[in-house]
Amino acid sequence: MHQIFEPTLLLNKSICKANIKRMAERVKSWNGDFRPHFKTHQSAEVAEWFREQDVERITVSSFKMAFYFAQNGWKDITVAITATKLHAGIINELAAKINLHIIVEDEHTIVELENLLQHPVGLFIKVDTGYHRTGVDADDLVKIKKLLNGLKEAKKLIFIGFLTHAGNTYRTRSKEQLTETVELSLHRFLALKTFLKDQFPLMQLSWGDTPSCSTYNNFYGIDEFRPGNFVFYDDMQVKIGACQIRDVAVCMAAPVLAVHPQRNEIVVHAGAVHLSKERLELEDGTTSYGSVVKMNGLVWDVQQVIGPVMSLSQEHGIISVAKQFINTIKPGDLVGVIPVHSCLTANLMKKFLCTDGNFIEMMK
């Protein structure tokens, strides 16, 4: 066993592979195309585990990440962040090598990119189905027609269809809320197909998000699915109801630095630069930056929850410890922290220690 003396992100390969297999089978059961989002693991080695489920097409969240996976043998990539004229150079570089898809939501950008691009790329129009981050409002048919008109004569920008990320599912905290949110967004999204199917019979609808893809099943009319977080899941997905705590494939091994029995707190080396400051509001009004569990070697035990991380500074986490545990923990022990948001935690750590003792690297 490694002597862990600093925060170390553990990865349980069996849980992770089971998560991948389960999602691949779900998407297959909907007759959908699986184009998983790789923003969570950002790792060429974890990516290979998707090939075992016949995945060949992927999604990434930045052009930099597209570049990394293209270098690692992935030939069909959707960059699911809005492209602008600033990206023309990197699009040209990528589209010379791989089958690249981009997303756009602005008519001037269409003109600018059509002029600047050297190779054809697939184009999705980004649609807002209720999350209100990026995208054309799904009901704004005037703007959508303007964009489609701009694409009619385009030779470099090949219209594929519409893409949405129903990130509003992340705000739900019950199965009922989640279903309602998914159905409202789906309804808006599918209306585009009804409206445009005569003009664009091959038009594709691409749908995101781990909460809906983990729990909902009635996706008739959606062609492609891009969930990402499910590869690891996390404490937020547990709270949303998208998974159980036993499905979370990553956990931070955190050295205990100080024990304060008088206030039922321990302080660990695992701070904002390890976990990220993503937080959950708990039912009792307090805040959690992660759920802390007991560890045994490199294995974390989700049956023994010590308490929540109640505050974070750069390097430190302060944990509110259930009374029965406070005298069982000493400085120099290790505890496990189930992260609130595994995408952000993995992005900070840049590597994983597998529970079999091997390290897995991520994109630098």
Add this chain to the structure above:
Amino acid sequence: MHQIFEPTLLLNKSICKANIKRMAERVKSWNGDFRPHFKTHQSAEVAEWFREQDVERITVSSFKMAFYFAQNGWKDITVAITATKLHAGIINELAAKINLHIIVEDEHTIVELENLLQHPVGLFIKVDTGYHRTGVDADDLVKIKKLLNGLKEAKKLIFIGFLTHAGNTYRTRSKEQLTETVELSLHRFLALKTFLKDQFPLMQLSWGDTPSCSTYNNFYGIDEFRPGNFVFYDDMQVKIGACQIRDVAVCMAAPVLAVHPQRNEIVVHAGAVHLSKERLELEDGTTSYGSVVKMNGLVWDVQQVIGPVMSLSQEHGIISVAKQFINTIKPGDLVGVIPVHSCLTANLMKKFLCTDGNFIEMMK
């Protein structure tokens, strides 16, 4: 000029050097030793700018960081995170090469480390003067005496003095609150010297934190100062009153991805993986993840504040834009984001683009 197509952390070298010089002069005016904390910049190149102010002794926040700066020629380092038996190996490796100081707060750890260490190291007892994170309560003289007794016979652990980080200053939002907090913590801290000066006439008191070191002046009795954030400052320090917005030396150049005039919002590529999710509660009850300003080339203009970053997801920031600016911004423009917490932002970005066009690397 670089074609920026992804979030890029800009560093203004003149502002940064002025911040270093000003703090070095302040510490000198108190007849104190300056041992700046390098956790904010984490960069061997920025570190050299401190040598111009005769700095030879430094503070870091992890053993990994100590290793990096030791490799880059720094010979006297305090690792300002509580050490435990887990760290014996890395302490031995470091103490073989440099003058190392560690901090401890637990009597069992003293016994364990004394057994495991191969070389003498300087030891500070970590004291809690009101922040309530780590450290022995400054009033807990029973425990402090127990620790000092444990050190009496030690050959490897050389008692130097007491160290505190009055991080409670970060919770203040006015000069009056800040002064009151500093004086309360200082009072508790200085009492240790009064109490123990006969037994330990050479005892040192080491004090932290940018808010107090930037604004307070009456530090009589404190021997050493370890502020860190001041090298860049940030939006939080502006809100605390520790600096002006013109003193902030870093700013994120963020590509504009989408403009939504109907809701006075723009969406930029600059998300939680670039800025961190550190946030400020504004006076009107809203939340800010950074202040957004206009840019001109690689120069950001703090006179033209567009609005706050009101929410962040992994790659995206949503900015609430003042009405007079909404029609002046287009997709493909760049705006600047003054980060809430520059330590966390720099840690995520791992390099700086100087406004003179050169990149500066950080610890990997």
